[in-house]
Amino acid sequence: MNERAVSGSTERLLGLFEGVRLTPTQRRIAHCLVQHSPTVAYLSAAEVAELAGVSQPSVTRFATALGHDGYPALRRRLRELTVGAPDGPTEVGNELQQAVRTEMDNLGRLAGQLADRSRIAEAGSLLAASRPLPVLGLRAAAPLAAYFAYFAAKVHPDVRVLDTAGSLLTDRVEQAAGAGAGALVAFVLPRYPRETLEALREAREAGLRIVAITDSPVSPATEHADLVLPAAVGTGLVFDLHTAPMTMAMVLLQALCDAAPVDTQRRLEAFEVSAARRQVFVS
Known part of the structure; x- marks a missing residue:
């Protein structure tokens, strides 16, 4: 097959x-x-x-x-x-073409899921209201967490990336909850690090609601998450392709912006003024 x-x-x-x-x-x-x-x-x-x-x-x-x-x-x-x-x-083609076509299929399924915007809108509202906003991603998921957090920080006043395992991770989860966080967004991708699932369990115990971007509705993350946003991972190459999870991350960020449009616009305009003054970009 x-x-x-x-x-x-x-x-x-x-x-x-x-x-x-x-x-x-x-x-x-x-x-x-x-x-x-x-x-x-x-x-x-x-x-x-x-x-x-x-x-x-x-x-x-x-x-x-x-x-x-x-x-x-x-x-x-x-x-x-x-x-x-x-x-x-x-489709005729080599294994590289097949892997790319599978990613196209994954994106097509993701587009179909988004016909109902209620779940993504609920997730965006949860994250927009959380002060601070912790973003969890370990091992293979760490780059996705960092990418999401980089842009989220432009429209949210306090984004905290949690990308290092160990006892300090528990400290940072508890510190975020103690500072007033109401929700956490987690990127949970195969091969499902044990530390990630333990951190989700601790976040729930600390009273945080969890939004999980993961590869499947039957991912281990679903045991701990309040809202699951599935986005399939491509497995056709030596290492997994994360095209759909990355797209889901940006869709979730859009939902966060839509949940607080006035604050979003104000923060974006302030950033542009600051970037122009400091000549951050060449064009």
Whole structure:
């Protein structure tokens, strides 16, 4: 099965989980199904349990949670989604072209998600109202957190980047909460650093609401987040492509600006005056 076909079956599989509140064990099973989407329709409940590292009864309960009578009914549905559904025309090209086309598909799905603007608008309002605004991103997610924070700082008075793990990370989360923060935005991307999930847990305990940009509706981040903004990660090259998460970050920033248009305009104008006085840019 080519990469675009796999992408299509993955998208259809993810649709099974939308609007369903899954337990951590059930998320592991869902993640396993997504990872093995080309062959999952042929797996038995025991094989799924072994792949996911859970018990066979957990797989049965998972099928029931999705509205099926049992795993056999779920497997029939999986075959409809991953085998029987058309994959569309096959694009000719090498692996580099296929990776780029998969990113185009990821952006297309993201555009479809944004037809309903309520969730992104709610997230923007949460972040605009938070003083300060902590932005969490560790390891591979650190550059995205820094990129978002760089622009957010132009329209928000107090943005704090949390990109270093360890005991100091807990300190900074608690300090942000103590200073009055009401929300935290987190970038949580594969391979899901343990420190990131621990920081999200601590942020919840500190009373912060969490907006998570992550790769999937069944990401481990969903256990801790109040609002999940999924954006798929490309896996066609040696290292992941983060085109869709980066785009989601900028969409979220737009929502933040839209939530406080007067303050946004005032801060942007003040920055332009300052930048011109200091001759920051050559053009």
